[in-house]
Amino acid sequence: MTLDLSVADACLARHRVRVLGHGGPALLFVPGFGGGQASWEPVATRFASTHRVVLMDLVDGHALEDGAGPAYDNLWAHGTDLLELLGALDARDVTVVGHGLAGLGGLLAAIQAPRLFRRLVLLCPSARFLNDPSGYKGGFTRDHLNALMDLMDRDFTAFVEVLAGLAYGDKADPRFARELATRLATQDREALGVRLRQRLTCDHRADLAHCTVPCTVLQSHDDHYVPPTATDYLVSQLRHGTLHWLEASGHCPHITHPDVVARALQDVLRT
Template identity: 30%
Template sequence: MDIVRRNNVTVTGNPQGRVVVLAHGFGCDQNMWRLTVPALAEDHQVVLFDYVGSGRSEPSAFSAERYASLDGYARDVLEVCEALDLRDAVFVGHSVSAMIGVLAAGLAPERIGALVMVAPSPRYIDDDGYRGGFSAEDIEELLDSLESNYLGWSAAMAPVIMGNAERPQLGEELKNSFCATDPDMARVFARTTFLSDSREDLKKVAVPTLVLECTQDVIAPREVGAFVHRAVPGSTLVTLDATGHCPHLSAPEATNQAITAFLADLR
C-alpha cells in the first residue's frame, strides 16, 4: 500500500529547511497541529500524518496485532520517513507519540536527529519509586469504561484531559476528535497507550531532546516530566505556562516559542 495515502501524509512549509515531523497523540489526528504549523513553516519543511486507525488514514491497513504495541506505531513513523526519504528530521510527538518517537529514533537514528516531547509519559501507572499519575485499578477502570461505551467515555474524559474548563470549546474539540475515531481501533490504541512502559527506552536516547510539560496536567503530572528529563541524557526540560494535556491547542504561543527556540539551537 502507498504509505503516503495510508497515513494521510501532508508536506508543507519550506522545502529548503530542516524537516520537522509532527505526530499526534491518542484519539487525535494531524489537525491538532494546525496552530503550530504556521510557526514552523517559514523556516522548516513540516510533515504531518495520521497513524493508521486515526484521522483520515486508510482503515483497511489497521491490524490489531501490529498496533498492540508501540512498536507498530513506530513502524508507521519509520515507513513515512522512508517513503519521503527523510533524514535527520526533528520528531515532535504529543503524549504517547513522544515515546513512539523514542522507539523510532532508536530503530533508525539516521532518520530522526532530534526529539521534542510534548506532555510525554513513559508509563501511566504508578510503580515503586515512580509516579505516573494512575493506579493499576484507575487504568483498568478507564479502559473498561472506554471499551464498554466509547462515545460516553469520550464525552466525559475529553474535558478532563484538555483542562482549561473556562474554555469549554477546547474540550469539545477534543471530544469531537475522539468521537471521529473508529471505536474498535481506538480501543486497541488506548490499551497500547495506557499499559505501555517505555522507561528503559528513555535511557537509550542519543539525540538532542526537548521535554515540554505543563504546570497542571492530569495525564502527565510534573513528576513525570522531571522523570523523563532525568532519564534522557542531556535533555532540556521546559515547563510551559499552560494547563491541561494539549498545550499546542490551549497555549500555542508558549508551545511554539519553546519548539522554535529549540530548533534554532540545533542549527
C-alpha cells in the same frame, strides 16, 4: 533508507502526509492519541517559511474509519512507521515533534536509526502512565484504569467526555473538550477501548536511556495525564534530555496555547 517509488507513495498516502514549504531542515509533527494532523496546524504552519514541514496522521488514528479495527498493539510499530515515512520522504537530519505517546514513538524510531534525526521535541510525554510498586508515580492506578473501562461499557458518551475532560483540564475553553469528545464518539467503542488500555499500560521506561538523540521535553502545568513525577523521571533517564516548562496548562497545549508552544519550539530550533 530510500524506498521504491510505489512503496513510498503508498506510505505517504497511508499516513495522509502533507508537506508545507520546500526548503530548510525537515520538521515532522506527529499527533498523539485521538488526534490528527490538524491538531498541529496552528503551530506547524508558522515554520513553513524556514523548514520543510511535514504533517501526518498515525495509522491507528484513522484506521477505524476504514473498518480495520485497532491497528497496532505497541509503540514500536509507530516507530517503525516513522522510519518508513522518512524513507519515503528521503529525509535526513530530521526534527520530530511528537505529542504525548507520539513523542515516545519518535524516540523509539531514533533508537533504531539515530543517524536520521537531529533532535526530538516531546510535548507532554510519559514513558509510563500507571503507578508502579517500585515507587514510580505515573499518575494512574489500576483502579483508575478499570473504572475507565467499566465506564466505557456502561456509558460510552460519558466515557469519551471523561477522556476529553482529562485531556484539556478545567482551565481550557470547554469547546476543546467537546470537540474531542465528539470526534472520539464516532469511533468504534471496542477498538477505542483496546487502544486506550494498551496506551495506558505501556511501559517504555527501560528504553529511554538507549536514545542518543538530543531530546527536549516541553511540558505544561496541570496535565491530568502526565504528573510532574512522570516528567521528572522521563527527563532524568534521557542521555541528552532537557526540560522546558510551558506557561500553559492541560495535556494539549499545542491546541489550547499554540503561541506558547510555537515560541518554545522556536527557541529549541535555535540551539
